[in-house]
Amino acid sequence: xxxxxxxxxxxxxxxxxxxxxxxxxxxxxxxxxxxxxxxxxxxxxxxxxxxxxxxxxxxxxxxxxxxxxxxxxxxxxxxxxxxxxxxxxxxxxxxxxxxxxxxxxxxxxxxxxxxxxxxxxxxxxxxxxxxxxxxxxxxxxxxxxxxxxxxxxxxxxxxxxxxxxxxxxxxxxxxxxxxxxxxxxxxxxxxxxxxxxxxxxxxxxxxxxxxxxxxxxxxxxxxxxxxxxxxxxxxxxxxxxxxxxxxxxxxxxxxxxxxxxxxxxxxxxxxxxxxxxxxxxxxxxxxxxxxxxxxxxxxxxxxxxxxxxxxxxxxxxxxxxxxxxxxxxxxxxxxxxxxxxxxxxxxxxxxxxxxxxxxxxxxx
Amino acid sequence: xxxxxxxxxxxxxxxxxxxxxxxxxxxxxxxxxxxxxxxxxxxxxxxxxxxxxxxxxxxxxxxxxxxxxxxxxxxxxxxxxxxxxxxxxxxxxxxxxxxxxxxxxxxxxxxxxxxxxxxxxxxxxxxxxxxxxxxxxxxxxxxxxxxxxxxxxxxxxxxxxxxxxxxxxxxxxxxxxxxxxxxxxxxxxxxxxxxxxxxxxxxxxxxxxxxxxxxxxxxxxxxxxxxxxxxxxxxxxxxxxxxxxxxxxxxxxxxxxxxxxxxxxxxxxxxxxxxxxxxxxxxxxxxx
Ligand SMILES: Nc1ncnc2c1ncn2[C@@H]1O[C@H](COP(=O)(O)OP(=O)(O)OP(=O)(O)O)[C@@H](O)[C@H]1O
Ligand SMILES: [Mg+2]
Numbered sequence: 001x002x003x004x005x006x007x008x009x010x011x012x013x014x015x016x017x018x019x020x021x022x023x024x025x026x027x028x029x030x031x032x033x034x035x036x037x038x039x040x041x042x043x044x045x046x047x048x049x050x051x052x053x054x055x056x057x058x059x060x061x062x063x064x065x066x067x068x069x070x071x072x073x074x075x076x077x078x079x080x081x082x083x084x085x086x087x088x089x090x091x092x093x094x095x096x097x098x099x100x101x102x103x104x105x106x107x108x109x110x111x112x113x114x115x116x117x118x119x120x121x122x123x124x125x126x127x128x129x130x131x132x133x134x135x136x137x138x139x140x141x142x143x144x145x146x147x148x149x150x151x152x153x154x155x156x157x158x159x160x161x162x163x164x165x166x167x168x169x170x171x172x173x174x175x176x177x178x179x180x181x182x183x184x185x186x187x188x189x190x191x192x193x194x195x196x197x198x199x200x201x202x203x204x205x206x207x208x209x210x211x212x213x214x215x216x217x218x219x220x221x222x223x224x225x226x227x228x229x230x231x232x233x234x235x236x237x238x239x240x241x242x243x244x245x246x247x248x249x250x251x252x253x254x255x256x257x258x259x260x261x262x263x264x265x266x267x268x269x270x271x272x273x274x275x276x277x278x279x280x281x282x283x284x285x286x287x288x289x290x291x292x293x294x295x296x297x298x299x300x301x302x303x304x305x306x307x308x309x310x311x312x313x314x315x316x317x318x319x320x321x322x323x324x325x326x327x328x329x330x331x332x333x334x335x336x337x338x339x340x341x342x343x344x345x346x347x348x349x350x351x352x353x354x355x356x357x358x359x360x361x362x363x364x
Numbered sequence: 365x366x367x368x369x370x371x372x373x374x375x376x377x378x379x380x381x382x383x384x385x386x387x388x389x390x391x392x393x394x395x396x397x398x399x400x401x402x403x404x405x406x407x408x409x410x411x412x413x414x415x416x417x418x419x420x421x422x423x424x425x426x427x428x429x430x431x432x433x434x435x436x437x438x439x440x441x442x443x444x445x446x447x448x449x450x451x452x453x454x455x456x457x458x459x460x461x462x463x464x465x466x467x468x469x470x471x472x473x474x475x476x477x478x479x480x481x482x483x484x485x486x487x488x489x490x491x492x493x494x495x496x497x498x499x500x501x502x503x504x505x506x507x508x509x510x511x512x513x514x515x516x517x518x519x520x521x522x523x524x525x526x527x528x529x530x531x532x533x534x535x536x537x538x539x540x541x542x543x544x545x546x547x548x549x550x551x552x553x554x555x556x557x558x559x560x561x562x563x564x565x566x567x568x569x570x571x572x573x574x575x576x577x578x579x580x581x582x583x584x585x586x587x588x589x590x591x592x593x594x595x596x597x598x599x600x601x602x603x604x605x606x607x608x609x610x611x612x613x614x615x616x617x618x619x620x621x622x623x624x625x626x627x628x629x630x631x632x633x634x635x636x637x638x639x640x641x642x643x644x645x646x647x648x649x650x651x652x
Contacts, residue, residue, distance in 0.1 A: 052545050073551035085542035089564040098560070099550040146550075 002062045002153035002186050003028045004049065009058035011044050011210075018044040020210035022058070026154075026188060031180050033197040033218075034190045036207035037233065042190040043082060045207070046156050049188060051075050062153060075154075078147035082158040082190075084139050086131040086146075093127040096145045117149045120179065137168045148179070155187040161196065173199055194234045198222065206230050223351075228359025231284050237316055239284045240327040243357070246272065246279040255283065259322025260301040262347070271364045272354065280357040287316060289348035290329035294337070300344035303327075305337050319345060397627075404620035411616040426621040442622045444596060445603030449626075452513050452599055453581050456520040457574050460528055465570055467525070468532030469558055473544070483533070489526040501590055515591035516599070520581050528573040531644070535566040572644025575637050579630055600626040 004026040011019040018041040026032045034042045047053040049060060051072040060067050067075050086095050093114055094101075100110045118124045121141040131139055140160060147155055161169045161176075177200055180187055191197055197204045198218045205215040214226045225231035231239040244257040246264075253269045254261040264272070272281070293300060303319040306326065315335045318328050329345065337343055354363045403411050405422040430442050470476070471483045504515040539562060547557040563570070585601040592598055595606060604623060 047545075050545075050549065052548060072549045077549065079545075079549045081542050081546065083540070083542050085540065085546040087543065087546070087561055089567075098552075102551050102556065 003064075004154060004186065004188070005059075005061040005064075006045075006049070007059040007061065009045070009048060009060065010056045011041075011048055011053060012056045017041075017210045019048065019055075022210075022212055024205055024212060024215055026186060028186055029184045031177075031187045031189065031200055031202045033201035033204045034188065034207055035192065035194060035197040035204050035234075037192055040207045041210040042192070042207060043158055044210075046079075046158050046188060046190050049154075050077050050079050050156050052079075076152050077154050077156055078150050078152035080143050080147050080155070080157040080160040082160075082162065084131075084143040084163075086139060086142060088131055091128050091130060092123065092134070092142050092145075095131065095142055096149050099146070099150055113149050117145045120148065121145050121175075136163050137165070137172075140164060140172070144176075148183075152185065155185055155189075157187065157189045159191055160189075162191070162193070169196075176200060194236065198234075206233070224353065224362060225284075226362045228282060228284065228355050231353065231355075231359075235286060237287055237328050239286050239353075240290065241355075241359070242283045242285075242321075242325055242327070244281055244283050246276070246281065255281070257283070257321075257325065259325060262349075262352075268354075268364050275361075275363045276354075277356055281363065282355045282357060282359050284353040284355060285327070285347050285351065287328045287330040289351040290319075290327055291346045291348065292317065292319070292329050292331050292335075293344045293346065296344050297346065300346050303343050303345045305339050305341050305343060307339065308335060308337075319343065321345065397631075400620055400624050400627075404617055404624045406617045406620075408614055408616045411620075423617050426617045427625065429615075429618045430622040430625060442600070442603065442625060445598055445600040445626070448513070448597055448603075449582060449600040452516050452520070453578055455513070456517050456524065456581055457577050459517070459521050460524045460577055461570060461574055463521070464525060464528035464573060465532050465536075465563055465566060466558070468529045468566075469536050469562055471529065472533045472536035473539075473562070483529075486526050486529050489522070490530075497587060497590060500587070504591060510591055511593045511597065513597060516584075516588055519587055520577075520584070524573070524577050524580075528577070531569050531573055532566055535569040536562060539565055568640070568644040571637075572641050575633065575641050578633065582630055 006022050006024050009019055009022040010017070020041070022045060034045060036042050044053060048055050051067065051070055051074075055068065062075060072079075087098070090098070096117060097110045097114055100113065105113075114127065115124070118127055121144060123138065123141050123145060126134060126138060126142070131142065134142065140163065144157075144160060147157070161172050164172060173196060176189075180200075189196075189200060201218050203215060204218050204221050206213045206221065208229060214221060214230055216224075221230065222234055225234060225239075228241065231241075242257050244255045244261075247254045247256045247261070253264045253266075255264055292303075296302070301321055303321050305317060306320050307318040309316040309318075310333060313333060315331045315333045316328050317331050317335060317337075318326060320326055327345070355361060356363060399415070402419060403415060404426055405419040405424065407423055410417070410420060432443075467486070471479060471486075500519050501510070504510045504518075509515045509518070543561055544557065547561050552560065583601055584599075588599045588602045589605075592602060595603075598606065604619075604626065
């Protein structure tokens with residue numbers, strides 16, 4: 001178990017900045033998720049921490065000790081690779097216990113550990129098979145077993161569930177969470193699946209183009225994404241964005257989005273005045289904070305139903321506000337309006353977020 | 365439209381041609397072998413009367429006779445030749461099997477300066493032909509190795525390297541990089557990585573080079589002829605030449621038995637392993 005600190009960490013391949021000045025601290029026993037789109041440098045960051053890659057510049061500390069010059073083995077890490085990387089010629093048992101064999105752990109102890117680990121992952125009956133005789137999900141579990149069988153200071157997992165089918169993925173996700181509850185080993189988990197990040201993480205670090213964009217508790221990231229990219233990347237369906245501008249009319253402040261305008265409270269207005277670079281803003285609101293009514297109410301906005309998606313327990317309806325604003329709203333699954341019909345929309349004001357015009361910065 | 369007809373035609377023609385070729389090739393090998401076996405069961409008189417006739421009364425005793433070290437066949441002894449061949453072949457193959465995969469592994473997967481150059485240098489070795497044998501003799505004389513088995517083993521090893529390295533190199537090159545990382549995380553040393561993780565995956569290729577080298581060296585004649593003078597050191601192909609002309613005339617059946625015996629290990633090996641040799645050459649990985 002270790003606390004891991006990354007300090008000004010950079011890694012370039014040719015002229016690609018795979019990891020760009022990363023600074024973060026992973027607490028002891030924490031489940032940290034690196035979240036980001038493909039190619040954002042998640043794997044590279046993980047490999048740097050593992051010691052499989054040398055940083056171009058910057059430092060890595062385990063429990064305060066610099067580990068830049070230590071081999072993976074000396075850092076005492078266990079890693080689950082994106083492509084499993086099982087040894088094809090070895091049995092499952094050997095795959096899992098090779099690290100112990102190399103360490104000359106006594107045989108009885110290896111057998112015991114194998115049994116416990118296989119039990120946790122429910123692969124006892126597979127121990128004598130070769131990786132090629134396993135299904136993807138089983139290989140996955142063996143890859144996890146190879147990491148769990150030791151007592152490393154940190155688990156590094158690179159999209160370990162990405163090759164599983166949806167059902168198995170959700171099941172394994174829960175297993176992983178339980179496992180972490182039990183072992184309490186510091187874990188860094190890489191994924192591009194925001195749902196996975198939400199479920200698993202104690203904290204999430206959102207990466208893009210090698211840079212850290214935001215690091216916080218999953219709930220916080222969902223509630224207060226610090227820029228439009230994160231707001232879009234986290235949450236499904238994604239947050240609605242509406243361009244609007246601040247207007248002063250008869251001593252009152254309005255946000256004018258064209259087809260509708262919203263009154264702004266004084267508190268919000270003060271923040272905006274101080275933070276916003278211009279009066280042009282982007283307003284963001286998640287689908288579940290868009291309320292759809294069938295009758296006109298006070299302050300409600302007229303909208304037209306474009307499209308309805310039934311998801312089983314909920315539904316998502318795409319609405320047109322005026323001519324060129326579209327928003328998605330979460331509704332009950334038994335939503336009854338047909339395409340083209342008129343409805344009335346209200347936003348949950350508490351949950352509206354404002355970004356600057358280009359979406360670089362959260363304002364309120 | 366224009367393409368269609370000729371292509372079906374040519375496919376059939378191709379097939380016929382390849383069958384004709386394969387059948388005649390098989391016959392060209394099987395007929396002499398059959399004749400040899402037939403004649404190895406005859407008496408000398410029978411052989412000279414009609415080499416194509418079946419043996420009247422199969423002389424199985426020709427076989428123990430051929431192997432008899434006491435028999436007075438000049439300095440010809442199949443037994444000694446057999447022993448020498450086994451020594452030379454097994455030493456060579458052991459050395460090749462140890463060195464070639466290691467060389468191929470480092471050339472395929474380790475980063476170091478001059479790696480490409482060394483690889484091409486080895487590959488150029490494939491085109492070193494006949495004239496090199498004179499230089500080889502000179503070298504062995506300088507080293508004082510002429511008329512020892514080492515004078516064969518070293519050149520054989522050298523000759524085996526290019527092809528063996530090439531074959532193993534393609535195998536090692538195709539093993540996923542992630543396995544290196546896996547091994548590093550598991551704490552394997554570079555040599556353990558090679559020995560426990562990489563080499564076992566290249567076994568089909570290793571097997572193929574071993575078999576091919578055995579076949580090639582077992583029947584190698586020219587170098588042995590140049591390097592060895594002491595009949596006690598002669599390998600099988602060379603030993604057969606010691607059967608003097610007159611002895612052959614008098615004991616043709618025994619001679620034929622000797623020749624057949626010396627070819628037998630190769631025939632058996634080929635029958636058993638032909639599938640695996642082909643597999644190794646075609647780089648079909650043995651999964652798991
Ligand atoms: N060995 C390498 N040589 C050159 N470029 C590399 C190398 N490894 C990664 N890169 C580049 O660095 C960037 C980050 O790659 P990385 O594998 O870390 O992304 P990732 O976030 O893990 O993506 P994915 O979700 O697709 O796995 C990419 O632009 C990639 O092309
Ligand atoms: Mg990756």
